[in-house]
Amino acid sequence: MSNAAMAVQVLPQEKDTAKLLKIVDAAIAEIDASGLSYEVGSFETTIEGNLDELIALIPAIQKACVAAGAEMLSNYIKLSYAPEKHLLTTDEKLHKYRKSN
Numbered sequence: 001m002s003n004a005a006m007a008v009q010v011l012p013q014e015k016d017t018a019k020l021l022k023i024v025d026a027a028i029a030e031i032d033a034s035g036l037s038y039e040v041g042s043f044e045t046t047i048e049g050n051l052d053e054l055i056a057l058i059p060a061i062q063k064a065c066v067a068a069g070a071e072m073l074s075n076y077i078k079l080s081y082a083p084e085k086h087l088l089t090t091d092e093k094l095h096k097y098r099k100s101n
Contacts, residue, residue: 002037002089004051004081008058009044010065013072026068027061034060039090044076046090051081 014020036049
C-alpha cells in the first residue's frame with residue numbers, strides 16, 4: 001500500500017515546442033520506468049508510492065530531462081505523506097468526476 005503521493009510539474013526553459021515536448025516526454029518515461037502508479041494530467045503528473053521511492057524519483061526525472069536536452073528546468077512538486085493511515089488514491093479522489101465512455 002502506498003503511503004505517499006507526489007505531483008510533479010516539469011517546466012523546461014525552452015522556447016522550441018518540439019524540444020520542450022521531448023523533454024517532458026523524457027520525464028514521463030522516467031516515471032513510467034519506475035513501475036509506480038501514475039496519472040498524467042495536462043499540467044502535472046501524479047505518482048503514488050512509498051515516500052522513499054517518490055523522493056528518489058525526483059533527481060532521476062531531472063537527469064532524464066537533461067539527457068533529453070534540457071539546459072534549465074523548473075519543477076513544482078507537491079507531496080502528501082501518511083505513514084500511519086490510508087492515503088486516498090488518485091482514483092478514489094477522482095472516480096466520481098470521471099465520465100465512463
